[in-house]
Amino acid sequence: MRFLLAAIVVAALGWFGYWFIGQHSLQTAFSSWLDARRIEGWVAETSDLRIQGFPNRFDIGFSDLMLADPETGLAWQAPFFQILMLSYRPNHAIAVWPEEQLIATPVEKYRVQSNDMRASLVIAPDTRLAPERGTLTAEFLRITPAGRPDDTTALSALTLAAERQEGTRYRLGLSAEGLTLSPQWRARLDPQDRLPGQISGLHADLDVTFDKPWDRTAIEQSRPQPTAIRLSLADAKWGQLHLQAAGAVTVTDEGFPEGEITLKARNWRDMLELATASGALPQSLAQTLESGLSLIAQMNGNPQTLDVPLTFRNGRTLLGPIPLGPAPVLRLR
Secondary structure, X not given: OHHHHHHHHHHHHHHHHHHHHHHHHHHHXXXXXXXXXXXXXXXEEOOEEEEEOOOOEEEEEEEEEEEEEOOOOEEEEEEEEEEEEEOOEEEEEEXXXXXXEEEEOOOOEEEEEOOEEEEEEEEOOOOOOOEEEEEEEEEEEEEEEOOOOOOOEEEEEEEEEEEEOOOOEEEEEEEEEEEEOOHHHHHHHOOOOOXXXXXXXXXXXXXXXXXXXXXXXXXXXXXXXXXXXXXXXXXXXXXXXXXXXXXXXEEOOOOOEEEEEEEEEEOHHHHHHHHHHHOOOOHHHHHHHHHHXXXXXXXXXXXXXXXXXXXXXXXXXXEOOEEEEEOOOOOOO
16 A cells, blocks of 8 residues: 555656656747847847646747847837647647738738637657648638728638658648638629639648658758649639649749640639739730630530649740740749
8 A cells, every 4th residue: 555655656756747847948948049030130039938738738828929030120019929738749739810910921921810710730859840730720700901991801700720651741721611702802803793702612631742841950951842733623712712732743843834734714704804814814815815714624525614724834834735824833932
């Protein structure tokens, strides 16, 4: 009996010591990380860094957190941010965002609001902190440019998922429901107000290979850059418009895609008309494009559905045989 009691006491003291050593290590690690960013010229401030949760959790809480990278012009500000971990499984973290936060880019500042934004993240158990898999979810997400409170873009639900496959290849998934465009974007994309108020669904499944793994250096040094993209399926529905895409491209050192994405567009003439009315497609090119695509659609047997390759080659973009202009640059800031 005395031996059992002694064993329990020793185990309790051992766990007590483990938790406080872990708490001190985490406190030191996060404080040192913020100090290192400030030395590099960042703004990296928090009014309080507190770790609680004894005995089975490490609940890390930041108050009045602000991070700003002068090289990219990106900044993030939040009244609080939490990282929650089980003390016996510290490589699995739950991140919790506040209902309102501020994100600044070199172009504009945005207020981001959500009812429940959180992420589950499993990290490799080493000092590089490379994510192995993660899922971010948000409900009733609203994004508003600073100074324009009536120009909000909203989502009913958002899910982003990522899983490391092998080497530097990652599988990514996106699901967005109930996308309501801001009045500015709505007027630009649908000036005649012919489509429903919401884009009912947007889904994507793809694999992306980067030039280096995503780990702590992605924040501290430079972002990994894509070298190859395989799109299994992207699917978007907006009223009677339905667009699907699949294919694969490689990415050059300059960031230009090289390869082919097959597009399947239902009611494609309406899409073309919207692109022309919004100014995204020059009127001078619209007639040529419609004539060429009409021939392709008729050859496929259904004039209302277009099945055509979107080709990226030598820094240019072609839709079927028709040149559209320069290819996009796929570089992460």
